Amino acid sequence: MSENFGSPGQIQPLSIGNVVSAAVRLYRSHLKTYLKLALIAHLWIIIPIYGWAKYAAISGLISRLAFGELIYQPESVQTASSHINPRLWSFLRVGFQVGISILIIYLGLAIAAGIVGGLLGVILGGILGVSAAIIGTIIGVIVMVVILVLGLTWFYSRWVVAEVPLAVEENINGGESVARSWELTKASVLRIQGVVLIAFFVTLPLVFVLNYIPQLFLLKLERGSTIYGIVYIISLIGSLIGGVFVMPFWQALKAVLYFDLRSRREGLGLQLREPPSPDFR
DSSP, X not given: OOOXXXXXXXXXXXXXXXXXXXXXXXXXXXXXXXXXXXXXXXHHTTSTTHHHHXXXXXXXXXXXXXXXXXXXXXXXXXXXXHHHGGGHHHHHHHHHHHHHHHHHHHHHHHHHHHHHHHHHHHHHHHHHOGGGHHXXXXXXXXXXXXXXXXXXXXXXXXXXXXTHHHXXXXXXXXHHHHHHHHHHHTTOHHHHHHHHHHHHHHHHHHHIIIIIHHHHHHHTSOTTSHHHHHHHHHHHHHHHHHHHHHHHHHHHHHHHHHHHHHHHHHSOOSOOOOOOOGGGO
């Protein structure tokens, strides 16, 4: 069943909380469909190249389905797939292009943060005295973390919807989809960072339980032991389950962000139809 996410006559920019709330509602109202697609996507990951392309394409498929609900033009999985499947390799390109760009930026920021943090630590340590050098070091480390976090989230915010235009729009390729994300987000970076931060905390408990806790146990176990192998398998299964549950939420969130960004920048130049009557939902 579809939930009412507004009406075409009342479309307006969404607040940070409303973006996350709309994503949660989409996720909950189509939980079975989204989880099934997410499971299939994660199983494809084990196959290099082609499997990665399938994972990226299915991610885009979930965003397309979510976007269709937002504009009251819902599609079946089969119908949406007919648009997504011919663009399989374009989705892989988007994933690689954004992933490699983020990696290069991370390395650059890490070097810059190390230099700035190190210099600040030395300066503060000299000013405060030898006995307070530890304080300067701590402050230097904090500066490094801040630079990395703010820098990475800024660039991630520019590419957060990189695959959604490819999933939704016609006559667009992978490179153009990435450029479209950069263009749509240029005036909304701080707001998107807020959305990403809230979404991170929403999913953190599940990720912590299924992904991080098993990893913590592995650190205390002897490699090669039987118990290590058992915990390692549990960790893999937990990571898979966590990924399956978290991925659809993030893809729905991207669909809502894309919807909102187009509303703000373009007045949502889409053909909307009236939401279904409650009698027929």
